[in-house]
Amino acid sequence: MAKEQRKSTASERREEVLFMLKNREDPITGRELADKVKVSRQVIVGDISLLKAKGEPIVATSQGYIYMTDKADSPPIERTIAVKHTPQETEKELTILVDHGVFIKDVTVEHPVYGDLTASVLIWNRRDVQKFLENIKETEASFLSELTDGIHLHTIAADSEEALDEALEALQREGILLKS
Template structure:
């Protein structure tokens, strides 16, 4: 933002969307807040409003991203996995090395029901950034709440890549049978 004029909420949301559409990497709420000269909490509210309108904005562990139509096309599958936390890196690297986008992790919690967290990793750098963030914040893996049992939504350009990924998970002992 170059001028000091205060933007209306609608103008700010249009600007946020433009920034996300023009950026190849995720933008954090803090980065967007600084650019828009508002608080991070205002950005969280703006993103919620954009999502409610059906705009394909997603919060990931690395920040907010806009998902262009071509990124939303392809094939998806949900796979059930089980492993201890120390095997998360091996599991994620196995998938991204096969050209898979790991969209999320889901668990079924005994009190809260289904819990889903966005991961959105598709290469080694993103996996390591995600895992570094877990360590830096001392956060727990969702699967720690369920004895290692969890689901991933995985995406690829074709069904055969998903088949190959599922077979690789089974061969590595990660697939819940």
């Protein structure tokens, strides 16, 4: 007679989820995690929240969850920039940045009730830009910038000041960069 497989406890499931996150370089979606541990995506959302509350450096991005290690993944020189554009110009904005070798860490908008709302986007290249835009379209989600008439901030990073300067000049030429 075959031995019946014991169902894992919630604690064991969270340990398995944590193990998967720590052993992946690329983002993993909540749906993929849910399928692997045979629970709903909503259970995974709760598990991730509990893991974050315990201090695990898990970041939810537009491409899925990432376990942020201490290694210096992002380029060393960072800036925060203010931009304004329509939703239709999002691809142009992101493509300009990545084409200049710029990593886009996050997007922030100032909400009238909640204050600053920041979301990790972690966009490195054109493939990431396309994945991000496809995810927005497939989920029928809105861009955060739609809450603020197109005005938003990005934390960006690059290996040189020159790369950042050139990217900002290109955004300025397109009328996307807000001047101070």
